[in-house]
Amino acid sequence: TLLPIVPPSITHSLPTDPVNRNRNEPLSFTIEFNSRFEANTTVTWFHDNDVIRNGITTQFTSEYEGRSTLDLGIVSRSDRGSYRVEVYNNFSNISETQRKVRSSVDLSVTISPVEPTEVKAQNLSPNKVQLSWALPYTHNDQQPSSITILLTNLTDSSLIETTLPGSPTNLVLDVVPGTRYRAVLIANNEDGEMSTLPIRFRATPAPPKVTSVVSHRLNMTSFNISVTMDYTGGETISHFDVKFRPRNSSQWSNGQKVKVQDGGRMEMGLLWYGIVTNYSLGKPSELSVEVVNDANERSSSLTKAEVLAPLSAPSTPALLSSSHDSLTLSFHLPSEGTPPVLHIIVNFSSPSHFQWECRGVEDRALGDQLDCTVPRLTSDTQYTLAVFGLGHAGRGNTSQEVSFSTTSVDNSLPTWVIVVVTLVIAMTVLIVLLAAILVLIHCCKLRQKKRKYKFNRRATLGQTAPKPLEPSHAILNRNPPAHMGISRLSEMAPPPISPPSTVTPPLCRSTPSTTVTFKFETASGSSCSNLDSDISDVHSPSYSYRVTPPPPPSTCPSTIQSQQSYHSLGRSSHTHQSLHSTRDSLSSYPPAPAHCATNV
Structure with missing residues (x-):
């Protein structure tokens, strides 16, 4: 019977994804294949290109179907790597590549260390504790490469971490007497770690120990003691026994019990303060303090201290x-x-x-x-x-x-005060000078305006010829009108006057105007100031008027006697009327010759 030549094939191959196994887990790989002629078929397994010779089972389930299994058992770290299986049939004249088929898979193995067991804590002394544990016998891959101990102080939550190489089973730790701890052990290797459940223990308490005592006198019957102790974690301090003795004496007085006020647990190096009272000073100069806890454990030694030591002298000041x-x-x-x-x-x-x-x-x-x-x-x-x-x-x-x-008092003013005063004086002088200059400038301007005003007025009067006025003596000698009664005439009469004053005019000048100056005196004889004003300004307080009276026909008059001086007690209405009459009287003079003008 002729059979067709069929190349081998794998109908059920190895896993396509990498395979991972942990400790204590068995592992096997199986493939299924087709191949003619069992006698000519070979199935070969490889581990990292090395032929595997053990743990392989291959069998045909039919004339051309077969199965092959690789059993690795409990995997170890050495089983890691790549696995490959090849099915080969040499009955045929087909090519070599067609006679062989393959399937492969990668295997990773993670083996954590074994967990320590039987963890115990044993107090060797108040300051020493021994931890011990056991490591179960297992495959070598499960043995830890190091052991880490985590020790936590439950009083202050401080952590002490210690790592030991290899696989030890005990460790001695330094601890604080009477302190409670929590311990955790961790086994480590290259694939991971395994930790134990925590255990708790308490270090052995130690008796209190006084390291120093200092005494401060408060008064004649009491003093303060400062006690430094090397005592932690033990029983609560109950009291101090304080004893006294004279210096260089071996006899101690009966102890005085001083209760601890705060109580509680004492930390290492505690500085405790207490007050000893009802003690007579006398001659004792040394004391002893003994610390006692609730378990009646006492200090291992007594410490002496000076009770009273006077201060030495300070240095020379x-x-x-x-x-x-x-x-x-x-x-x-x-x-x-x-x-x-x-x-x-x-x-x-x-x-x-x-x-x-x-x-x-x-x-x-x-x-x-x-x-x-x-x-x-x-x-x-x-x-x-x-x-x-x-x-x-x-x-x-x-x-x-x-x-x-001490030094003498310095009465001199500070420099800054002198500077400030000098600046103030200088500024004051400067302000006064500026004010004076401004006032002077203002006065000059006013004077200039006044001169300009007078000049303009003179020019105006010179151009406009006034009405000829009647001389003053004519006014004075003129009879009043007939229709005016004696009472009316008395009202127009001026008040009593002083003797007439003489007005001496200057030499004749060819000026267009003549100034007539009236000198008014009060009834008491006081003289008013000479005033200079325009005759038409009857409301002005001045009583000097500028007029152009006619001189005598042929010659310039030299002196005109003023027949009457006016009594100036204000600007009354009859004074104004008399002035106008005087001007009218002066205008009756004949015109002066052309070659001169008379000043009256």
């Missing part, structure tokens, strides 16, 4: 600066004695006795430098002074006396 009412001193605080320095006093012994307390001592230590200013002193005075300190032990030693003087 030096003068930093002086003024007319103050002195600034500089000196060093006492270098010996029971701290702190509570007060520094400057003691003045002359010229009078008084004291001054310096400021800023609170934050200073023994031997520190201090600058102190003493105010409200008298100027130009020498003072003798010394310095001493006050502490809990009372007044300390006094420094050496020194003498310093």
Whole structure:
């Protein structure tokens, strides 16, 4: 029987996607194929191009159908890589490439480390704890490459992380006595990590221990003690036992119990303050403090401290600066004695006795430098002074006396005041000068306007010939009209007048106008000022008028006697009327010769 020559083929190939397996997981690969003549068919498996010889099962399920399986069992880290299967049939004269078919797949294996078990904590001492654990036996790939311990302090939430290489099973840790902790172990390898559940434990408490005691005297029967302890995490502190004894004596007094006020847990290096009262000073100068907790655990040692130590003398004061009412001193605080320095006093012994307390001592230590200013002193005075300190032990030693003087009072004005006053005076003078100049300019302008006005008026009167006026003596000698009665005439009569004044005109000049000056006097004889005005200005307060009277026919008159002086007591109506009559009378003079004009 002739059979067709059919090349081999894979009907069910390996997975196309990479395969990943974790620890403790078995794995196998299976393919199905078609191939003629079983005796001439070969199935070969490869791992990273290396032929696999174990764990392979190949069988034909029919005349030309077969199946091949590769069983890897529990995979390990060494099973990682690429897997390939080839089906080959050499019965045929077909080409070599047609006789062989392939299928491949990539395998990744992740093996996490084994989880530590049986984790325990054992207190070796108040400061030491040993952690131990177990690692179950498994495949080597599951053994951790390192162990990490996370230790958390539950009091302050601080974290301590420790990593040990390899696969250890115990570790000794430093801890705080009496403190509670939480521990977690983590096993690590290249593929991952495995952690344990947390465990909790408490470090063994330690008895309290006093490391130092300092005493500050408050008064004659009480003092303050400062106790520094090396004690944490243990039982609550119950009280302190304070004992006293004289210096260089081995006998201690009965203890005085001082209760702790705040209680609670004490941190390492705690500084505790307490007050011991009802204690007579006497001669004791040393004390002992014993710390007791609620478990009646006591301090392992007793510490002595000075109860009373007077302050030494400050250094000799030096003068930093002086003024007319103050002195600034500089000196060093006492270098010996029971701290702190509570007060520094400057003691003045002359010229009078008084004291001054310096400021800023609170934050200073023994031997520190201090600058102190003493105010409200008298100027130009020498003072003798010394310095001493006050502490809990009372007044300390006094420094050496020194003498310093204040300066005299400087009465001179400050420079800035002198400058300001000078500027004010200069500005005032400048303003006055400017005002005077402005007033002078204004007066000059007014005077110039007045002169211009007079000039214009004279020019106007010279061009327009006035009506000839009747001479003044004619006015005075003229009879009143017949129709005017005696009463009316008395109203027109001027008031009593003084003797007539003489007006001496200047020499004849060829001027177009003549000035007539009337001199008015009051009844008491006081003279008014000569006034110069136009005759037509009857409302003006001036009584000098400019007219052009005719001279005598042939010669220029030399003197005209004024027959009457007018009494000026205001501008009454009869005065105005008399003036107009005078002007009319002057106009009756005959015209003057052409060669002159007469000034009357």
